[in-house]
Amino acid sequence: MKKYAIREVFGTLQGEGALAGSPAVFLRFAGCNLGYAVCPWCDTDWVKARYHLDLHDTRELVKRTAVETFGGEVPGLLLVATGGEPSLQLDRPLSEALREAGYRVSMESNGSRTIDRSLVDWLTVSPKESAYVQREGDELKVVFTGSAPGPAPDIEAVRRLAEGTHFRHFFLQPLDLPESGPNYTATLDAVKRLGPPWRLSVQTHKVLGIP
Numbered sequence: 001m002k003k004y005a006i007r008e009v010f011g012t013l014q015g016e017g018a019l020a021g022s023p024a025v026f027l028r029f030a031g032c033n034l035g036y037a038v039c040p041w042c043d044t045d046w047v048k049a050r051y052h053l054d055l056h057d058t059r060e061l062v063k064r065t066a067v068e069t070f071g072g073e074v075p076g077l078l079l080v081a082t083g084g085e086p087s088l089q090l091d092r093p094l095s096e097a098l099r100e101a102g103y104r105v106s107m108e109s110n111g112s113r114t115i116d117r118s119l120v121d122w123l124t125v126s127p128k129e130s131a132y133v134q135r136e137g138d139e140l141k142v143v144f145t146g147s148a149p150g151p152a153p154d155i156e157a158v159r160r161l162a163e164g165t166h167f168r169h170f171f172l173q174p175l176d177l178p179e180s181g182p183n184y185t186a187t188l189d190a191v192k193r194l195g196p197p198w199r200l201s202v203q204t205h206k207v208l209g210i211p
């Protein structure tokens with residue numbers, strides 16, 4: 001029987017992008033196909049699975065989390081499949097079980113793998129390499145890496161990442177380094193110079209001190 005490798009499940013508000021402020025259950029899968037060599041500044045701990053659960057027990061863990069945080073599985077509640085790289089694990093049985101329970105299923109992917117769009121109601125792509133394959137979705141969220149390793153050192157590189165893509169929203173988000181914090185000034189300046197449709201995405205969960 002298939003087991004999902006899960007790092008953590010928690011209820012909170014979505015902090016980033018166009019759905020910021022939405023109550024959400026985060027389902028963080030373990031494992032990433034890129035890893036810390038590609039993104040040395042990665043701010044998530046996805047390496048070791050805390051749980052290996054089958055479909056039934058994964059649903060139970062999500063349900064318990066929704067009950068504890070929101071009082072129940074409120075219809076339309078956001079389920080954010082994240083990681084690591086969630087496309088390595090989110091499959092049709094899990095997506096269907098979540099939708100049957102009333103969730104809007106959202107995925108945050110690094111875009112290095114083709115995503116089956118029928119599995120998700122909302123797709124965020126945040127590319128971590130200049131070449132990426134999933135070039136269509138609901139929002140493109142680029143981390144403005146500046147002089148740190150990454151695909152977005154300057155606004156020309158940001159424009160190239162968006163070239164020929166099909167997204168509804170385009171976000172530039174500050175890189176948050178442990179030693180210096182978010183590069184707000186450089187990112188604000190870049191958004192001003194990029195102009196529409198680019199917008200600033202702030203990691204509001206960090207500002208608010210919530211998960």
Ligand code: SF4
Nearest residue numbers: 032035039042084110
């Ligand atoms: S792709 Fe995402 S989860 Fe994987 S190492 Fe890079 S930032 Fe972290």
